[in-house]
Amino acid sequence: KVSAAKFRLYSTTSNRPLAFAFDIDGVLKHGRFIIPEAKKALQKLDALNVPYIFITNGGGTMENERAKAISKDFQINVDESQMVLSHTVMKPLAQRLRDKNVLVVGGDEHGQKCREIAESYGFKNVYVPTDILCWNKFIYPFASPPAPHDGLPQSHTYRQKHVDFANVPFSAVMLFKDSANHGLDMQIICDLIRSKDGLIGTESDNGKQGVELHFSNPDLIWTTEYPQPRHGQGMFIEAIKMVHNIRSPDIDLQYKQYGKPYAVTYEYADNLLQQLIKKKSNSTENPMVVMVGDNPDSDIQGANNFGWQSALVRTGVYKHGIPKHEPSVIVDNVLKAVEWAIEQR
Ligand code: G3P
Numbered sequence: 070k071v072s073a074a075k076f077r078l079y080s081t082t083s084n085r086p087l088a089f090a091f092d093i094d095g096v097l098k099h100g101r102f103i104i105p106e107a108k109k110a111l112q113k114l115d116a117l118n119v120p121y122i123f124i125t126n127g128g129g130t131m132e133n134e135r136a137k138a139i140s141k142d143f144q145i146n147v148d149e150s151q152m153v154l155s156h157t158v159m160k161p162l163a164q165r166l167r168d169k170n171v172l173v174v175g176g177d178e179h180g181q182k183c184r185e186i187a188e189s190y191g192f193k194n195v196y197v198p199t200d201i202l203c204w205n206k207f208i209y210p211f212a213s214p215p216a217p218h219d220g221l222p223q224s225h226t227y228r229q230k231h232v233d234f235a236n237v238p239f240s241a242v243m244l245f246k247d248s249a250n251h252g253l254d255m256q257i258i259c260d261l262i263r264s265k266d267g268l269i270g271t272e273s274d275n276g277k278q279g280v281e282l283h284f285s286n287p288d289l290i291w292t293t294e295y296p297q298p299r300h301g302q303g304m305f306i307e308a309i310k311m312v313h314n315i316r317s318p319d320i321d322l323q324y325k326q327y328g329k330p331y332a333v334t335y336e337y338a339d340n341l342l343q344q345l346i347k348k349k350s351n352s353t354e355n356p357m358v359v360m361v362g363d364n365p366d367s368d369i370q371g372a373n374n375f376g377w378q379s380a381l382v383r384t385g386v387y388k389h390g391i392p393k394h395e396p397s398v399i400v401d402n403v404l405k406a407v408e409w410a411i412e413q414r
Pocket residue numbers: 092093094095124125126127128286288290291292301302
């Protein structure tokens with residue numbers, strides 16, 4: 070067991086403003102289940118008027134829906150501007166790729182939900198792998214085009230986009246959530262990487278990558294209701310890299326990675342947090358920001374690199390031992406993390 074005292078502790082002038090960034094899975098929730106201390110922790114911060122945001126590598130929902138769900142779970146009032154999901158950080162890409170053809174990958178309902186999220190960000194021409202499978206069912210022999218409605222609730226039913234993909238050059242592939250159909254998704258992503266200028270069915274003759282790649286969540290493992298950590302989107306990303314490397318050993322795969330621990334996500338989140346702090350207090354002093362997370366590779370590494378304090382909890386991926394990325398403190402749960410931070414001021 071590693072004691073908190075072994076780790077660097079924060080010292081500051083008294084009553085310095087305090088703000089928090091909370092990870093969700095493994096800190097506030099286990100799958101659908103709420104971690105009981107989390108409710109107390111969030112309600113305590115509300116009572117003290119301490120600003121906080123949520124940064125999760127999870128995705129596949131709209132920010133306002135996730136804010137509503139968290140509000141309901143913890144009986145608090147969360148606004149969508151407090152919610153940074155894995156793909157939230159890709160919103161600015163819509164400025165450049167608005168009118169381009171993009172393939173969004175991941176999630177249930179044949180990617181319909183993630184398509185709608187991308188459209189809400191401003192992307193005008195969003196396709197999903199199932200659209201391509203419906204266009205040519207031979208593109209991957211082990212997947213079948215969905216039957217109409219496919220037993221899904223009407224409101225969430227996949228809606229095919231009918232186009233001739235022989236005439237639709239893609240500019241980018243954006244992985245929004247874990248793939249629910251690894252074989253098909255991997256085939257189409259690799260086809261597009263190797264294509265000539267993003268056109269399905271063509272092969273680049275000069276080694277130029279056919280499309281840009283944007284991956285939202287690097288987590289190899291994460292925490293759910295299951296007793297042991299589960300593989301996340303990182304598994305699929307590693308598989309893409311490996312398949313590409315075996316098929317094209319001389320060509321480096323070009324891609325942009327978002328999500329914790331990457332700075333792009335912390336910068337985006339910090340911007341939201343600073344606006345929230347400004348709204349809540351008129352202090353001009355720089356606040357002490359504490360990231361509370363369960364994954365040293367993700368939450369803690371990212372927070373440390375960004376210059377935030379970091380509290381590692383034992384309710385998720387991390388259980389014991391010396392973590393690879395040393396947090397400011399190690400505590401049993403999120404309530405303990407909040408209490409620790411309040412004491413440090
Ligand atoms: O898919 C979500 C997962 O990889 C991690 O979520 O909330 O622990 O960042 P979170």
